[in-house]
Amino acid sequence: MPAATDPLQLESVPYSDSPGFASALCTKGSNHRVATSIEQIEKFQRDGVVLLKGVLDVKWQKVLAEAIDRDIQSPGPFHHNYQVQGSGASFHGNMRLWETDDGFRQYCTASPLPEIASSLLGANKVNLFYDQLFVKFPGMTMRTRWHNDQPYWPVRGQQVLSLWTSLDPVCQETGAMEFVTGSHQWNKWFQPETFAPSASDPYEQNPRFLKMTDIESERDAHKIVSFDMQSGDVLAFHALVVHGSCGNQSSTKMRRGYVVRYTGDDAVYTTDIGSHKDLRNPLLKEGDKLDSEQYPVVYSGNYVT
DSSP states (O other): OOGGGOTTTOOOOOGGGSTTTTOOOBOSSOSOOOOOOHHHHHHHHHHSEEEETTOSOHHHHHHHHHHHHHHHHSOOTTOEEEEOTTTOOEEEEEEOGGGTOHHHHHHHHHSSHHHHHHHHHTOSEEEEEEEEEEEEOTTOOOOEEEEOSGGGSSEESSOEEEEEEESSOBOGGGTOEEEETTGGGSOOOBOOOOSSTTTSOOOOOOTTSBOOOOTGGGGGGSOEEEOOBOTTOEEEEETTSOEEEOOOOOSSOOEEEEEEEEEOTTOEEOOOTTSOGGGOOTTOOTTOBOOSSSSOEEEEOOBOO
């Protein structure tokens, strides 16, 4: 494996070293004018996570709500469902939905999100890596365990992030996400594990990855943040920030979480072991740029500094 893509050799490179990091407005390549502030970009760089309030207007919320309803009724090919033992409460998950549903495709490619990804990453080019759905129905009390995302994915590079939203109000009771601030700078890649027995096949063991730290028993040693959200808000977080989420303790409210993963200029494909098999691209080889039908370029533009 080339040293440049070895996860244990990647340094925590400040985003200010990327072209146009300090810019807040893309000048071409988009119909949107999304003013991502310098403060938000700096917070993303420092903490690995930032809440963006009111990003999605009613139009995009409607597009997304209709697409999620369609998938719940008739799931796409990568769906996975499971239940809390003894309670009957369930979880509905799916990924790569944009490939088979026009609503998800519009949201991933034509909403403000690609430009937001460009601003936060300081990237002139943005690829759509994949999208994912997490529906926690009422009483789905199972917690999503602590992890970081990028070890699950066949991609290397610093410019990798997720843009997560919920169509339902989110708080601790209904399944708010939690983040260990600054953990994306640890340069630690934690061994992927399944989130539930039926969620996926066991992951290959990568000897370069580490066993996940027991964050729950060390909560006082970390700065952990959580965010209450309203429909239209978006959480942006780095692919290496350690995070998890609460279970849905509500007996009446569901939490329809949906996330899109984007990459920037420095992202390359890896064939290293341990990634999710359904996210791999057999047409790419080690070190290739992601540009492909599976990981399309969804934004290209320059910045004013």
